[in-house]
Amino acid sequence: MSDNIPINNRKLEKVKLHVSDLKKGMFICEIDRPWLETPFPLQGFAVESEESINEVIQYCEYVHIDVDRSKVENVIIDQLPSGSILNKKGKTFLLDDIENAETIRKQTTNLVNTFWDEIRYGMSPDIHLAKEAAHECVASMLRNPELMIFLVQLRSKDGLRGQEAFNCCVYSLLIGNLLNLTHKQLQNLAISALLHDMGKVLIPEDILNKTSKLTDEEHAIIQKHSQAGRDIIMSSGSLSLGTADVAYGHHENLDGSGYPRGLQGDQLSMFCKIVGVVDKYDAITSTMPFRPAKDHFRAIYILNHLAKEKKIDERLCSLLISYLGGYPPGSIVELTSKEVAIVVNSDPLNRQHPQVLVVRDNHREPCQRFVDLGEKTVDDQGRPYRIASVHRPSDFGIEPNQYFSLILQSIG
Numbered sequence: 122m123s124d125n126i127p128i129n130n131r132k133l134e135k136v137k138l139h140v141s142d143l144k145k146g147m148f149i150c151e152i153d154r155p156w157l158e159t160p161f162p163l164q165g166f167a168v169e170s171e172e173s174i175n176e177v178i179q180y181c182e183y184v185h186i187d188v189d190r191s192k193v194e195n196v197i198i199d200q201l202p203s204g205s206i207l208n209k210k211g212k213t214f215l216l217d218d219i220e221n222a223e224t225i226r227k228q229t230t231n232l233v234n235t236f237w238d239e240i241r242y243g244m245s246p247d248i249h250l251a252k253e254a255a256h257e258c259v260a261s262m263l264r265n266p267e268l269m270i271f272l273v274q275l276r277s278k279d280g281l282r283g284q285e286a287f288n289c290c291v292y293s294l295l296i297g298n299l300l301n302l303t304h305k306q307l308q309n310l311a312i313s314a315l316l317h318d319m320g321k322v323l324i325p326e327d328i329l330n331k332t333s334k335l336t337d338e339e340h341a342i343i344q345k346h347s348q349a350g351r352d353i354i355m356s357s358g359s360l361s362l363g364t365a366d367v368a369y370g371h372h373e374n375l376d377g378s379g380y381p382r383g384l385q386g387d388q389l390s391m392f393c394k395i396v397g398v399v400d401k402y403d404a405i406t407s408t409m410p411f412r413p414a415k416d417h418f419r420a421i422y423i424l425n426h427l428a429k430e431k432k433i434d435e436r437l438c439s440l441l442i443s444y445l446g447g448y449p450p451g452s453i454v455e456l457t458s459k460e461v462a463i464v465v466n467s468d469p470l471n472r473q474h475p476q477v478l479v480v481r482d483n484h485r486e487p488c489q490r491f492v493d494l495g496e497k498t499v500d501d502q503g504r505p506y507r508i509a510s511v512h513r514p515s516d517f518g519i520e521p522n523q524y525f526s527l528i529l530q531s532i533g
């Protein structure tokens with residue numbers, strides 16, 4: 122892990138950083154392997170293009186950059202300090218990072234939606250684009266996990282295939298990172314998560330969008346998406362067996378009660394188990410044709426129950442739940458003052474006292490006010506001021522997306 126220090130805030134001669142954080146203009150003075158095993162000049166070199174950055178990524182995981190010889194300003198080094206995302210005080214991040222992450226989210230969701238259309242009309246999707254999208258997701262997640270979680274939580278959960286895929290990708294990478302997977306493993310995990318539900322493209326829309334209870338026959342049709350997904354991925358010819366395995370096995374349960382093969386825990390890959398957990402979390406917290414989205418606490422309760430029943434992996438489940446905590450960024454919460462707010466910044470080590478944007482006053486009238494609950498612990502009457510409960514956006518008629526620009530402006 123590197124120093125987590127922004128260049129412009131501290132006098133440093135050199136700083137270690139993960140290759141996913143390389144920016145054009147940085148001068149690399151040390152690498153994590155012998156120079157002679159690489160094509161790079163011994164005296165160091167500046168990365169001047171995306172191509173040269175990609176070349177470094179092929180050879181190294183970490184590098185040191187010479188701060189004085191780097192022609193960049195306001196560059197974030199490695200992962201941001203916990204909780205600094207969207208933190209007005211710290212200013213340890215760039216607006217560019219947020220806009221880049223949002224661009225990655227949009228491009229990834231659009232790509233998956235395009236894949237759906239292409240497969241539906243008998244065309245072959247360009248898998249190379251999926252690999253690029255996975256690469257971007259990994260880089261952004263390593264650079265700024267809190268921001269990616271914020272984007273997932275804040276975006277509307279309207280059931281779009283691309284959004285579901287992106288959400289699962291982010292949550293999977295969150296777990297993968299906590300498991301200290303290598304960069305290559307994270308890349309494979311990302312692409313597996315992005316494509317795990319592609320088989321649903323073959324399910325008739327009237328079944329996918331049915332608002333009433335499914336018949337046994339319709340359930341059986343839906344369950345075929347696992348095998349269909351595997352077949353689609355295998356037929357691409359350029360994806361790994363592991364990716365096909367995740368599509369085939371993400372609805373299996375550790376106790377053998379899942380589908381389509383009724384496999385048990387030791388027969389399932391780690392990636393299958395990870396995507397199995399996050400797919401359930403995302404489904405529970407997403408709006409479905411037949412039910413509204415459930416809130417985060419309800420999702421935690423259900424996941425814990427499934428882990429207890431040995432249907433999903435307990436350790437992976439607790440990694441996800443522990444990291445997200447009670448109020449992950451993007452959560453809709455009611456304060457003890459009866460005000461309603463959106464969580465915009467939350468330190469994983471102190472999720473109980475996040476920075477929030479108050480969007481309804483105590484009379485439920487619209488307002489816009491940032492409050493740091495870590496600093497303001499009592500209200501104007503001297504009473505404890507904290508989060509009282511967590512809700513779904515629909516409970517208060519709130520559309521979190523409409524506040525996205527405001528939150529961006531507040532941190533610029």
Ligand SMILES: [Fe+2]
Binds near residue numbers: 346372
């Ligand atoms: Fe699925």
